[in-house]
Amino acid sequence: MNHESKDIVISIKGLTKSFGSLSVLQGVDIEIVKGENIAILGRSGSGKSVLIKIISGLLKPDSGIVKVLGQEVDKISAKELQELRLKIGFSFQNSALYDSMTVRENLAFPLVRNKRDLDKKAVNDAIEEVLNEVGLLKTINQMPSELSGGQRKRIGIARTLILKPEIMLYDEPTAGLDPITCIEINNLITKVQKQYNTSSIIITHDLTCAKNTANKVAILMDGKFLSTGSFEEVFNSQNVNVKTFYDYNFINNK
Numbered sequence: 001m002n003h004e005s006k007d008i009v010i011s012i013k014g015l016t017k018s019f020g021s022l023s024v025l026q027g028v029d030i031e032i033v034k035g036e037n038i039a040i041l042g043r044s045g046s047g048k049s050v051l052i053k054i055i056s057g058l059l060k061p062d063s064g065i066v067k068v069l070g071q072e073v074d075k076i077s078a079k080e081l082q083e084l085r086l087k088i089g090f091s092f093q094n095s096a097l098y099d100s101m102t103v104r105e106n107l108a109f110p111l112v113r114n115k116r117d118l119d120k121k122a123v124n125d126a127i128e129e130v131l132n133e134v135g136l137l138k139t140i141n142q143m144p145s146e147l148s149g150g151q152r153k154r155i156g157i158a159r160t161l162i163l164k165p166e167i168m169l170y171d172e173p174t175a176g177l178d179p180i181t182c183i184e185i186n187n188l189i190t191k192v193q194k195q196y197n198t199s200s201i202i203i204t205h206d207l208t209c210a211k212n213t214a215n216k217v218a219i220l221m222d223g224k225f226l227s228t229g230s231f232e233e234v235f236n237s238q239n240v241n242v243k244t245f246y247d248y249n250f251i252n253n254k
Contacts (some may be wrong), residue, residue, distance in 0.1 A: 007034045007141035008067075010055060015064035016223075017050055024050050026223030028064070030091045032201065037193050039202040039210035041245070048203045051220070052169050055201070056088055057081045068165065086114055089198070090161030091170045097144040097152060097159070104140045107159050108241060109133070130158040133195065134188060150181035151173060155186060161196065168192060168200040175210045186212040207246070219245060 010032040017025040024047040032038055041241060042048045053059040054066055057073045066073045071084055097106050107127045111118060118126075131137045134154040144152055153173065160168065173189060174182040186209055192198055193213075204210055210217050211231045218228040227234045227242055235246055 008032070009034050009069055010201070011065070011067040012055075013065045015051075015054065015066060016062045016134045017047070017059065017226055023223055025054075025061075028219060028220075028223070029066060030225060030228070032199050034199055035193070035197050036216065037189070037200045037202060037214045038218055039204055039214035041205060041207070041210055041217055043205060043245075046220045047223060048220055049171060050200065052171060052203055053079055053205075056085060056090065056169065069193045087166045088144055089157075089163065089165035089168045091153075091157050091160055091168065097155060099144050102141055103131070103136075103147075103155055106144070106155065107162055110159060110163055112220060126162055128223065131155075133161065133191070134158045148181075149183060150177055153177065153185055154188060157192065161192065164196065165198060168198045170200060170202045170204075172204055172206075173202065174204065174206045182206070182209065183212075185209075189213040221245070 007033050012028055014032045015025050015028040018024070021134070028047075028051065030038070040048050040051065050059060052063050055068060055073065060074045068084060068086060071080065073081070073084070076084065092143060101109070104127055107130065108123055111123050111126060127140070128137060131140060134157060134160070136151060136154055137149060139151060139155070147155065162164070168189075170189065173185050177185065189200065189202065190213055193200060200213075200221070202209065202213055213229065216229060217231050217234050219226040219234065227237055227239065235242065237243075
């Protein structure tokens with residue numbers, strides 16, 4: 001058992017979180033194994049983003065245990081939390097690039113801030129390596145305003161990869177992108193998983209994204225996981241809530 005427990009990178013048991021009288025998470029349990037991608041599906045307001053914020057220590061749980069890479073996130077010191085966060089890559093919905101910096105400067109920023117011992121050549125090599133991984137080496141001297149939405153998203157992912165994280169958290173990676181760009185981002189998420197051996201949580205309401213990028217999916221509804229398993233296991237269910245969710249996405253969300 002000891003060997004197996006080492007392979008669990010995120011372990012959540014009995015997690016609850018309320019904001020005043022609004023109960024958002026009502027007993028969430030989930031485990032993520034090293035190298036696994038899990039998609040968390042849910043309608044807006046279902047608590048998906050709250051869960052991500054608790055995992056990264058931005059919000060404290062009301063009750064329950066949240067362990068990330070063996071550390072209880074809400075029990076560690078500020079310094080330990082800071083070190084833990086360096087092992088977690090965040091890809092936010094708006095890609096969060098600095099508009100006043102070139103792509104090169106955007107990518108140099110986390111390296112220079114967190115790994116101050118690197119010389120100029122090491123920084124440059126690292127920037128070129130991740131840009132190459134996301135297929136955008138040619139944009140190195142461009143400003144974010146000159147890039148398409150899909151390119152900005154890929155640069156945002158490259159910026160998180162530059163610190164070689166063990167865990168990736170993707171928040172709505174395909175939101176607002178056209179179908180062709182969605183496919184590119186889905187392929188990139190899968191490539192990152194294989195190349196960097198990352199474990200990922202993909203927060204999405206895009207079922208195509210979930211199907212193409214995740215080893216496991218979990219539907220968050222009414223503050224709990226309604227169903228967890230492979231895409232086929234979850235969506236072959238006769239559960240009326242699962243069917244409603246599927247129809248809501250594939251029929252009403254066109």
